[in-house]
Amino acid sequence: MFDELSQRFEDAVKGLRGQAAISETNVDGALRDVRRALLEADVSLPVVKEFIEEVRRKAVGAEVVRGVSPDQQFIRLVHEQLVETMGGANAPLARAAEGPTVILMAGLQGAGKTTATAKLGLHLKEQGRRALLVAADVYRPAAIDQLQTLGRQIGVEVFSLGSDAAPEAIAAAGVAKGRDEGFDTVLVDTAGRLQIDASMMEEMVRIREAAAPDEVLLVVDSMIGQEAADLTRAFHEQVGITGAVLTKLDGDSRGGAALSIRKVSGAPIKFIGTGEKVEALQPFHPERMASRILG
Ligand code: GDP
Secondary structure, rough: HHHHHHHOOOHHHHHHHOOOOOOOOOOHHHHHHHHHHHHOOOOHHHHHHHHHHHHHHHHHOOOOOOOOOOHHHHHHHHHHHHHHOOOOOOOOOOOOOOEEEEEEOOOOOOOHHHHHHHHHHHHHHHOOEEEEEEEEEOOOHHHHHHHHHHHHHHHHEEOOOOOOOOOOHHHHHHHHHHHOOOOEEEEEEEEEOOOOOHHHHHHHHHHHHHOOOOOOEEEEEEEHHHHHHHHHHHHHHHHOOEEEEOOOOOOOOOHHHHHHHHHHHHOOOOEEEEEOOOOOOOEOOOHHHHHHHHO
């Protein structure tokens, strides 16, 4: 993997080759190239700037590693810093100490929330767990039917009160059913909007208060790129998120949103969506995403 990366940064690190160590003066060219790579991967600009300064601080004055040239050392440092910033290792889903674990799915319309809710239901089922899917997206007319269809397809029960009930009432009733009937996880699909919107945030807060979730997962379409930073900030400040699902990584997005989400909220990306099919969900691995972001 480092071979591939070093090829990508071949020119960038040229200035470091043959040097005794990485210094303030000889690292600039290499940092410029990393900056370009991150921007090309659609990491948001303030996040790129902060990341570059962190790499600069670590690179300059880093101890010379015996047997490793400064250019290789630099590339390794960038990669490690990316992995570390994205949380180091995969972060598992929270689990309630007692009663069902409640997970709220949040995000904009079209991000892939309903799909991700079903994907997680199947993922848990495959681990021998029993999930209840709750259809609290009363805003998008087809969302309830879509969740019911997916639930039938994967053999996971779906709870709905139709589209006339208030979403917070649906969420509360779903959680109560989960507890009464011994489900171990309740996944609540909520309504998004086309863009960040006060009524969506207020609705999310009401649902959060009614459902007392163990996790609030923000579902983010990786194709929105740079906008992921503002989106995450808004949800994190107004609702509070504990993790994220990054969808549509089967497309050609380089996944820079992953870095922005983590930097802005501190919350780990827990899963990635890699296709429309209900099986297309994978745990998030910072190591793989770092390589993808660097391109
Ligand atoms: P919601 O409005 O957030 O509930 O979004 P949906 O779950 O309805 O998804 C919106 C569209 O994105 C649908 O056409 C999904 O099939 C599609 N979709 C969701 N996740 C993925 C993914 O990981 N990859 C691809 N290619 N499409 C996805």
